[in-house]
Amino acid sequence: DVKVTQSSRYLVKRTGEKVFLECVQDMDHENMFWYRQDPGLGLRLIYFSYDVKMKEKGDIPEGYSVSREKKERFSLILESASTNQTSMYLCASLSDPYEQYFGPGTRLTVT
Amino acid sequence: ELKVEQNPLFLSMQEGKNYTIYCNYSTTSDRLYWYRQDPGKSLESLFVLLSNGAVKQEGRLMASLDTKARLSTLHITAAVHDLSATYFCAVDSGSRLTFGEGTQLTVNP
DSSP states (O other), X not given: OOOEEESOSEXXXXXXXXXXXXXXXXXXXXXXXXXXXXXXXXXXXXXXXXXXXXXXXXXXXTTEEEEEXXXXXXXXXXXXXXXXXXXXXXXXXXXXXXXXXXXXXXXXXXX | OOXXXXXXXXXXXXXXXXXEEEEEESSOOSOEEEEEEOTTSOEEEEEEEOSTTOEXXXXXXXXXXXXXXXXXXXXXXXXXXXXXXXXXXXXXXXXXXXXXXXXXXXXXX
């Protein structure tokens, strides 16, 4: 079974802190994704990556950056957390043919 | 810009009844996905539909895809309480997915 893990299930941070969300997949997938999920807005794509050191902006990249130094790990970085970044963050990786597997999610609260 | 619309967004039904959730999308795509999400949990893959006319069934759920109409349906047969969850469709637009808003399904005894 494909396994996608995220570093934390719940996280509480203060406004202005730098926040790292880690995602690791164990199936050698090239494509990885970060989404946020908010009530009434569904899932929105923040960033995705096709390969190591490659990244592409999704629909809502503002306030976020990403890092992909190794194939199995895709990190989402909030440079200076703000309260409007309180959300559920979901990481996913893409198999061939084209099925996305999701991690368990990180519920981030910024106070 | 690809838009994906689901309806209904909220569905309350009785056990034993049948119902259909609809997923419409705005641009051409040959791949469509259905996911289930339980409260506080992540998304679980239900179906991957890869061509026009594709039909897949698992238990009481059946999904179909009509790429010409840009429409997918998720049909629920003889609903049971365990099917209560939020169901998302997602459309592939070049190795990235665009999600519908989700349909929150509640099955009442």
